[in-house]
Each structure stands twice: as structure tokens, then as C-alpha cells.
Amino acid sequence: MSLPTPPRPSEAAVNSVVAALQTRFGDRAVTNMAIREQHGHGEGLPAFGLPDVVVFPEMNEEVAFILKTCNDAGVPVVPFGAGSSLEGQLAALSGGVSLDMSRFDKVLDVSPEAMDCRVQAGVTREALNAYIRETGLFFPVDPGANASIGGMAATRASGTNAVRYGTMRENILGLTVVTPDGRIVRTGSRAKKSSAGLDLTHLYVGSEGTLGVITEIQLRLYGTPDSIVAAVCQFDDLDSAVNTVVMALQSGLKMARIELVDEMQMKASILYSQLDFEAKPSLFLEFHGTAFGTAEDVELMQAIASEFGGSKFDFAEKPEDRNRLWKARHNAYHASIAFMPGKSSMSTDACVPISELANCLLETKADVAQTGMTVMMVGHVGDGNFHLGILYDANDPVETEKAEGLSFRVARRAIAMGGTSTGEHGVGVHKIVHMREEHGEAVDIMQQVKNALDPKGIMNPGKVYPASI
Numbered sequence: 008m009s010l011p012t013p014p015r016p017s018e019a020a021v022n023s024v025v026a027a028l029q030t031r032f033g034d035r036a037v038t039n040m041a042i043r044e045q046h047g048h049g050e051g052l053p054a055f056g057l058p059d060v061v062v063f064p065e066m067n068e069e070v071a072f073i074l075k076t077c078n079d080a081g082v083p084v085v086p087f088g089a090g091s092s093l094e095g096q097l098a099a100l101s102g103g104v105s106l107d108m109s110r111f112d113k114v115l116d117v118s119p120e121a122m123d124c125r126v127q128a129g130v131t132r133e134a135l136n137a138y139i140r141e142t143g144l145f146f147p148v149d150p151g152a153n154a155s156i157g158g159m160a161a162t163r164a165s166g167t168n169a170v171r172y173g174t175m176r177e178n179i180l181g182l183t184v185v186t187p188d189g190r191i192v193r194t195g196s197r198a199k200k201s202s203a204g205l206d207l208t209h210l211y212v213g214s215e216g217t218l219g220v221i222t223e224i225q226l227r228l229y230g231t232p233d234s235i236v237a238a239v240c241q242f243d244d245l246d247s248a249v250n251t252v253v254m255a256l257q258s259g260l261k262m263a264r265i266e267l268v269d270e271m272q273m274k275a276s277i278l279y280s281q282l283d284f285e286a287k288p289s290l291f292l293e294f295h296g297t298a299f300g301t302a303e304d305v306e307l308m309q310a311i312a313s314e315f316g317g318s319k320f321d322f323a324e325k326p327e328d329r330n331r332l333w334k335a336r337h338n339a340y341h342a343s344i345a346f347m348p349g350k351s352s353m354s355t356d357a358c359v360p361i362s363e364l365a366n367c368l369l370e371t372k373a374d375v376a377q378t379g380m381t382v383m384m385v386g387h388v389g390d391g392n393f394h395l396g397i398l399y400d401a402n403d404p405v406e407t408e409k410a411e412g413l414s415f416r417v418a419r420r421a422i423a424m425g426g427t428s429t430g431e432h433g434v435g436v437h438k439i440v441h442m443r444e445e446h447g448e449a450v451d452i453m454q455q456v457k458n459a460l461d462p463k464g465i466m467n468p469g470k471v472y473p474a475s476i
Contacts, residue, residue, distance in 0.1 A: 013101045013468040020080040025060045035063040046105040049092035056098035058105035065110045075189030086216040088158030094435030100469040122228045128157025144228040147172035163213030165431035170389030171263040183223035187461045216467040218460045232295035237329040240317040241287045247315040248288045249365040264293035265389035272383040276335035279342035343383040343396045353397040355414040357421035358430030361391045392430035434471045
């Protein structure tokens with residue numbers, strides 16, 4: 008895959024910025040090659056771009072200084088969270104500054120009464136939930152990785168709980184953002200709704216660091232459920248599993264999680280995690296509520312699944328038993344890598360209306376069979392989102408081309424069915440090619456917004472917007 012190559016700034020401009028940052032930040036402005044290489048990529052598909060310097064700010068005013076310095080010199084800035092992004096968002100394609108937000112790690116305020124909190128961007132999802140555990144509240148958005156809250160906001164992350172609790176979009180009340188020219192702007196409020204002015208909060212949510220740097224996030228919190236019940240159910244075919252999900256949703260079941268694991272991923276997970284299951288399409292479920300409510304939901308779900316041939320229902324309420332049931336899903340990536348040692352995993356996602364999910368998955372399965380490749384499929388099927396883990400030899404051009412072709416066709420298939428090329432990974436570098444197909448002339452509006460807020464184009468250049476290539 009050819010990566011976008013936005014122009015690099017002059018060597019003199021870069022040197023002047025590096026000197027200014029080292030003067031201001033000392034050993035928090037790092038030019039060590041190992042640190043620069045670590046900040047030149049995320050996870051997922053290969054995309055690498057070496058920054059010239061990595062800076063570790065600790066307060067909003069320091070971020071403002073960095074951005075103003077870079078903006079004045081025309082030097083790029085790439086925000087960096089936990090390093091878990093999947094679509095090349097972190098590659099410094101034009102060099103410049105990697106802005107590591109890991110020291111923005113404070114929970115600033117928690118209000119159990121209002122069920123909200125304000126955190127700095129470097130706070131991770133797991134750290135936040137550990138901090139607020141004693142309040143009886145939790146933050147539900149779980150993308151799998153222990154990502155930073157700022158990174159999750161920037162990519163509009165989602166995850167296993169989205170079917171009940173929504174994505175980052177629904178759970179962010181407001182932000183503090185530093186603009187490219189160094190202004191510190193606060194958007195939104197703690198109110199649950201507002202009709203006052205443009206919704207700038209959700210303009211920045213999902214902007215992938217291309218409009219400014221998110222430094223603080225105001226979040227909704229939720230009460231920890233009285234009862235949590237996990238379940239696993241297996242099916243003879245993928246169609247039956249998906250139809251079970253569709254009927255459950257149409258029946259009004261309010262499940263917290265509905266995860267699909269196909270037979271190939273189950274095979275890998277059984278070997279990796281030593282599970283007592285068959286290599287068949289499986290649903291991993293979780294119900295939240297009162298003890299009476301979850302018992303009623305589980306009974307209805309079991310009846311629905313039985314209509315489609317569901318078998319081997321396994322239920323658990325104790326945390327250790329729930330963890331055992333979820334082991335296959337949580338270890339899916341590691342299991343797929345271990346399944347074929349020496350292969351890389353090209354991860355991609357797409358999302359379609361729930362009515363199209365079965366067709367999309369079955370067509371994708373047929374596509375996979377034609378390629379002859381080994382592909383793992385998992386999905387947050389309660390909201391129509393699914394992922395492929397395509398195993399391929401990264402040193403073999405033929406296999407690489409096959410993997411990229413399959414990833415491309417999955418995205419286009421989803422778009423044709425009224426869906427999107429990415430439900431939660433974001434666009435980054437790798438999905439720019441689908442933006443015009445998915446959004447048409449709206450892409451031009453996006454580019455105009457980008458130009459208005461970042462006229463010098465310093466913010467994460469080469470990402471998201473096709474016209475920026």
C-alpha cells in the first residue's frame with residue numbers, strides 16, 4: 008500500500024523548533040532514536056514515520072507553547088496517546104514533533120451525584136475505572152486495549168459495551184482543546200444537553216488529531232450494575248448466530264455485550280486459551296441490571312437462541328467465572344498470532360446496519376474462501392460492527408497484496424450496504440482511500456473545516472482527508 012507523503016518542513020525550521028523545545032523542556036524533549044522509533048507507529052497495519060523529536064508536556068500551557076512554536080515554523084505535530092491506534096494515525100509522515108500525552112495522567116474531578124468526571128487526556132481506561140471503583144460508578148467504553156481517554160476521544164472509539172452504553176461520541180460532555188495556534192479552548196459543559204451554538208465538542212471527537220490536541224475530557228459515568236451475568240452460546244453456522252442477535256435486539260433485550268466469534272477464531276482461541284468449546288460460531292453475551300432483570304433476560308435469550316439451534320449455553324455470575332467465559336474473546340488477537348507463527352495480522356473493521364449484517368458477513372466469508380487465506384472474524388454484532396484479522400506474510404508481496412485487497416473489498420462492501428468503512432478504528436492513513444466513496448462531496452466540507460482550523464496544515468498531516476495527500 009502506498010502511503011501518503013505530505014511535504015516535509017525545511018531542515019532549518021525543524022532545527023529551530025527542536026532547539027526551542029529543548030530549551031523550554033530540557034530532558035522532556037527527546038531526540039533519542041529509540042524513543043523516536045517507538046513513537047513513529049501504532050499497532051495494526053504497517054505505517055511508519057519517524058518524528059524528529061518527542062516531547063512530554065505536563066500542562067495545557069505547555070501544549071499551547073509547543074503548538075504555537077510549531078505553527079509559527081510550519082512544523083508538523085502528531086499527538087500520541089497509548090500507542091494502540093490501528094490505522095496509522097501515529098506515523099509522523101512528515102517528521103516533526105510527536106506530542107506524547109502520557110504525563111497528562113490525572114483524574115481532575117469526579118462527581119458521583121452528577122455521574123460525571125473530568126480527566127486529563129493521558130489517563131487510561133483501566134486507570135480511570137480503578138480510580139472511581141469505590142464510588143460505585145464505572146466508565147463503560149471498552150475498545151479492548153488499555154487506551155488513553157484522549158486517544159479514545161480522538162478516534163471516536165467504541166468497543167464491546169457499545170450496544171448498551173454507546174461509543175465515545177455519546178459519553179463525552181465536553182473537552183479542553185489546544186488549537187494549532189496555541190489557544191486553549193473549552194467546549195461543552197457538564198449539562199446532559201445543550202442548544203447553545205455549534206457542537207464543537209463532537210467536531211473534535213473523532214478528528215484523529217488533525218484539528219487540535221485534546222487535553223481534557225468531561226465524561227459520563229454509570230452506576231455499577233447490581234447483577235452481571237455472562238454467557239456463551241454456540242451455533243452450527245454464522246447465519247444462525249447473527250439471526251439470533253437480530254431477533255434478540257428486535258425483542259427489546261438490553262444486553263450490555265453481544266460479541267460474535269467465528270469458527271476459525273474459536274479454533275485458534277481453543278488452542279491458545281485451552282477452552283472447553285467446539286470450533287463453531289459462538290456468541291459471547293453479557294447482561295447488566297438487577298438480579299431479577301438479568302435472570303429474565305438470560306431466559307429470553309436462551310429461548311431465542313434455541314430457535315436457531317443454539318447449544319452449549321454456559322452462564323457465569325462470579326467475576327472469575329465471567330472472566331473464564333470471556334477468555335476467548337479477550338485473547339483473540341494473541342490467539343490468532345499464535346495460530347500461525349511467523350505470520351502478521353492485518354486488522355480491519357467495518358460496520359453495517361444490523362439488517363445487513365448477515366449478508367455482509369456471509370459475502371465476506373465467501374470472499375475469504377476465494378483468497379485461500381486464513382482469516383479470523385470477531386464482531387460487536389449488537390451494533391453491526393465486525394473485525395477481520397487477516398493472517399499474512401508481511402515479507403511476501405503476493406500475500407500482502409491479497410490481504411490488502413480483502414481489506415479493501417470489506418470496506419467497499421460495507422459502504423455499499425449503507426454502512427461505513429470503519430466502525431471504530433478510525434481513518435488514519437489506511438482508510439483515506441474510502442472517504443470519497445463513503446462521504447462524496449461531504450469530504451470537501453471536511454477539508455474546508457480542516458483548512459479553517461489548521462490553515463498551515465501542521466496537525467497530523469496526511470491523515471483522514473483525501474485532499475491532504
